[in-house]
Amino acid sequence: MNEPSQEIMRGMHLLQLADLTRNDIEYALNLYESETFHAPTMMHPVETLLSQGFEQTCKTVLELASFSSTGEWLNGKELKTKYGHDLEQCASSVLTYVKENLDKATNCEHVIAFMLRQVRNDEPLHRIIRLLSRFGRFARYHSLDVVADGRSNDDDPTAEWLQVETGITLNDETVKPLWQEWNSHMPDPDSGEYQMRTQMAVRQSIANRLIRLHDLLIFAGIQGIYGQQGRNWARNATIRKDGWQERRDGYYEASFVGGE
Template identity: 25%
Template structure:
């Protein structure tokens, strides 16, 4: 197998892995509730999935722009290689080209969303988790100075912000504090925000400017690409992330 073919196959496999990890993470978020507060699992899965999705997307962009696969210099080394905030910034600046934003109506909306606080707060928690926070408890155990917040607590604070912004859920807490609907609605809102991130990246593969090679893989990203606004947060995901 020659080097170019090997790299092409690896690129496709990495995209497939990314999509399955993200879908599994969504399923794991939907499974959080009474009797299951294992936030570490979806944080681990989603941080890895979105890191891979963004890196593969940037590889396709490089392939289109330069006519060759990128070198290892395309991504920072060490912890910064897991910095989702940095990767998302590169997606915005290198993939959301001016012609795309100006000529495709949904592109402007996607670009604005990728800069929105409602999304970036969640991306930042996942970014911290990927860089260091996944070892938060071990750092505490060995007396190392922790560099991030407890990731579970950070994620739960964002959930609380969703709750406080929803009058219907606050009213329901007063009437029925044990209502399972409250947890379901919060989980669905979290998934909807991250689905919208996945959809914005997926659109680059078909109507964006990341290249003809990327279009060969539309079947991998169709689960995100074809999501309508009304469907955000409504789909049920497999815990395994298996393809439907």
């Protein structure tokens, strides 16, 4: 296949990747934030789609970054050997690239820098990414491993996720008051309403953290940090597009109010 044909094929598959990863992440978040979500039966597909969607998103950014910087695409075998399914390492490399190449942004460098600080300083988000990274590498096989070995282990991804939720319940300033209200109504039969409010707020907090990370990668792409190919990919990969303009405006405003 000649070089022009290869680049046309790459461009088509970049857009296909944008669609696939966007759909994976959106479906997972929509399921997770739904009122009918039930952790024991629905957590595994949510973690599967999130780990897969974010891993492929970060690897796509690494490919785009390489082509933008060197004119060469990363070798697929090299990408698999270096990162495997290690989302945590992939995400770290992507954030480092964005930080070191802020000056490539055509506009809004200060907004991207502010978003980057938010993401880097968000410990609950880092814990979620570590969890999804463990899930992608080995924890997704937890139940099969228990069947094979005849014993449980410490790699239960659902239990780990519930620990993250508990941490947010007790420490997130937007969730903690709801939890305290729920706690004050127990064992009132009507406390279930307060429980549902608290659980929904926790899930929204986690979803918003993941959306903020994804928005950072998208906004950096739209502003040219990954080159022209990156602009095209980012515009198609944006999740929850109906709310993108409002979120973007929120980042603008926050960067002026809370930026350095």
